[in-house]
Amino acid sequence: GSLNLYSSTAFVNTYSGTGVVTATGGTIANVYSGIINASSDAIISTVTGANATVNFSATSTITSVTNGTLNIGGGAGSVTAVTGGTVNFYGGTATVNLHSSTATLNITGGSVLATATDYQANDATSGSAITATQPVVMFDLTAEQLKDQAITLKKTDGTEVFSMTPDKKFSYILISGPALALSTAYQLTIGGSTVTAGGSSSFVLSEVVTE
Numbered sequence: 001g002s003l004n005l006y007s008s009t010a011f012v013n014t015y016s017g018t019g020v021v022t023a024t025g026g027t028i029a030n031v032y033s034g035i036i037n038a039s040s041d042a043i044i045s046t047v048t049g050a051n052a053t054v055n056f057s058a059t060s061t062i063t064s065v066t067n068g069t070l071n072i073g074g075g076a077g078s079v080t081a082v083t084g085g086t087v088n089f090y091g092g093t094a095t096v097n098l099h100s101s102t103a104t105l106n107i108t109g110g111s112v113l114a115t116a117t118d119y120q121a122n123d124a125t126s127g128s129a130i131t132a133t134q135p136v137v138m139f140d141l142t143a144e145q146l147k148d149q150a151i152t153l154k155k156t157d158g159t160e161v162f163s164m165t166p167d168k169k170f171s172y173i174l175i176s177g178p179a180l181a182l183s184t185a186y187q188l189t190i191g192g193s194t195v196t197a198g199g200s201s202s203f204v205l206s207e208v209v210t211e
Contacts (some may be wrong), residue, residue: 149191
């Protein structure tokens, strides 16, 4: 069946079946199965079932993704912790915190900031992976950084092409966005400070996934 969720105080648990919940508000506590369409200001606590699918198309928040599929296609979504499952980015703006993740990230559109403290998003040991059709750049930092610092990419002429702010501390960064271009030089700043590597303050996107 189907359920339309509008209230800011309703709580829903989806356990089984192929039902569809359209959420324009309210809180969905646990998604074990079925389809959730989160279109505005919905809060989803946990996406944990292998047969669960959540479609983001507006400003919504997910606390935890451990399994299933998350599709982010519009608006400005945030995911507090991704530890597994599949996340498909094809539009909108998303900030994601990867935590001991075995997830697969598929990036075909949108602006994406994914950060972590333990290992990078394509760590072979953990089983996490990335596929992308738009430029992705990843950074492994030498020291853990505090949360709430703007992560910004600029061209060497000073033109800003990306800026988002994580709400968790981080040591690893993944950035992707439609304004990034191959064979172009960029500078990375964190909290306004330029990051250097090998004595250089700039880098060139040499391939679709640059690390």
